[in-house]
Amino acid sequence: MSARDLSVAVCGAGPAGLAAALRLHSAGASVTVFDAAPHAGGRTRTDAADGWRIDPGVQLYSASYARFFGLLGAAGAGALAERSPGRDALWRKGRAHEVVYGSPTSMLASGALPLQLKLRMGAQYLPYLQRHGGDLDLGALERAAAAGLDAESIAAWGRRELGRDFVDLLAAPLLATLYGTLPDEASAGFYHALGRQGLNLEVRALRGGADGFCRAAADRLREAGAALHLSTPVSEVHTAEDGVQVSGEGWNERFGAAVVALPAPEAHRVAKFLTPEAAKTLHGVSVRPAASLALLLDRPAGVRWFGLSFAPGEARNVAAVCVQENKVGGLVPPGKGLLVVFALPDAARRLLGATADDALALLLPDVARALPGVDRAVVGARFYDWRDGWTIFSPGSLGRLPALRSLAWDSAPRAVLAGDWMYAPTVEGAVTSGLAAADRLLSRVA
Template identity: 50%
Template sequence: MAFDVAVVGAGPAGLAAGWALAAAGARVTLYERRRTPGGAVRTDELDGARVDPGVQLLGSYYRETFRLAAEVGASGLLVRSPGRDALWRGGRAHGLTYGSVASMAASGALPTGLKLRLAARYLPFLTRQSALDVNDPARTAVGLDDRESIAEWGRRALGDDFVELLAYSTLATYYTALPEETSAPFYHALARAGIDLTVHAVRGGVGELARAIAQAIEARGGRLVAPQQVDLVTARADGVELRFEGGDTARHDAVVLAVPAAEAARIGGLDEQTRGWLAGVRTRPTATLALRLDRPAPGDWFGLSFPRNTPPGERLVAVCALERKTPGLVPEGGLLVLYPAPEIAPRVAELEPGAVADLLLPALEQALPGIGARVTRARVYRFPDGSVQFYPGYLEHLRRFDEARLPERLALAGDYLVSPTVEGAVRSGLAAAARLLRRAA
């Protein structure tokens, strides 16, 4: 009889685990509390346009994500995106291509002094960190002080401009994080990956990739049960029992908990030490605001970032113009997704939709005057689980995770175990599947 595995959570980690298990011959049941799989990798429709409210692009260093897409027959969904972005400085948008050293050197986004310091100090420093890998920072950040924030390191080594224009813009936009609250080695790993970076979009929206993986699991005999809230997992010597909202139960041979750390601690029946370790995972809730426009947004950028020392940046860290990401997402008009500054993100996540618009739209008007008059519809997307924060000391916290304390028939998966990216989630899911398959063997 096939090894019967429950996967709780159908975000990137759960989907990766589910596919690896199904491909190895296991019988997989995915339980997802939302109506559709994907988690933060989800796509919605707004007045005929496809909205990616969370994750926008996949980096070229997402090697396991690309391999997973190939295995499920979804490589054709991934398309190269131009990577044209802009940084707000001096009251206007300065174009640049992240990952292109030549573009950043030529752009007016960065002061000349910072460019010289990057060329003379930071690029050589990153080149010397040849083993540093953003997909495995806990193991590869050898000899770097994880207790120091990138704000402390950056101001000392490269100056305030580095912290405010580069570190803040990157961390706040992609990870809802602050330089003062981010491990310096983790940022260095991100920066090293960005030296030679290309970015890819997903045809039809990032949710199409999640849907393709779920369909591939189903084609191997797996099931997706959604929406279904799992309230308790009990692992025993002869199997695991899941209790659902409403009191029903199901039995399986093993389980992958691919849910946020706090949820895993709440429902997983784990020992006190493991729950204590999970309590050391910090997240920052957020929400985004999608604006449907009657015409394309002004400018030629896909993403426009706002430093926090500029007027828009007090409330808004970035805006993405989805009509410029890949053809077909926005058949006509325009579509913007607004990301709040990390300092206010938790408050935004709790506001009523009208209050979110009242808070963020005036900030956008400071950069794009008159944009409010072009809005035909708006929608708020909430991410209460938030982004995992790789705070100073978190890499050492990762090294202290003791997988041996988990029940034999249970595995954890989530980006908090690897790196706060889609790739980190995928890698954690693959590792969770490998753990259970070793047990089954």
């Protein structure tokens, strides 16, 4: 059988699933995409509300995401990407200190850090990142494990090597804001890979919203004759002698092959073709809820920075606030404002399944302390939650990634898994997994 004779079901219309679908389609396969949500994108979705365009999850994309931007161009949407200023702030001791967040060199120049930590950063941490540069690749985190950098948490490493301020003022805000993770549970190797990337940090936004890639990919697939079934949850994927059977409530279809591109717990539930070893390993992938609250304002927020992160103890329930009018044009009506507020991990867990009013009551007090008077400017609120929003890359997990991929790809000849949990908890990690899963599938039918 050649790829042109192959029909493939792709379960999941997030970046991983759509990357796999594009690769399979380009090889000539007939592709059908299923997703439980009424929209493509997963946590990269963009929600329209009375002239506001809300990005409740993913905000910006690192310019280093080569596979992501390659596919964005291949989908005909490369022109959507626009460099974002990268001006952020850290809230410490009752005020916002501007930084280019995630960049160690910028942090050295910021008033957010005490002098002693700046000296240690310049003398120890930046040379450390340079020295281990070849081991710190977000696209191949197993290299950090091979170099012995995955045995402890970044909290343990940081307190020993650079002091508590490193953990509280650098590691904690970045991890909570971008990865829903606490320093005590994050692999030191994973954080160092983030720090290495930050040495040359450039971020891009997508005009029209963060779902630009997924919208363009879905449109390209539809134009080429692929079928996209949204609001269509898949309950089971079984392997059969000559292919796979995909089923949901009241329906089932046969395909030649399948890609299950879902968060690890959902993949564990749906993929009935997994070997016992693969199922056990997948069950061990650590995830946690994510939650955000969009605040529609009758005026701009009136600050220069885009993202405000909070040092530990400075906010009870909020990890970060992102000012959408400072990200890229066209997301906010003229003269208005839009904030997206991200909950700290424990608050996100408590908010799972909550209403917008519940989230407003819990999160707005922290926002109002940083932006006095913003509570009086709120004219609308929308709440978003994801049960499996974050994958936690804990100490020891990086070295297991190659084996996890192998089990996810080799449990059945005509069915494979994809997801950011195989590579890194980023959009680039998701796209990389989707492309790799499609290639693995195609290699078996060529």
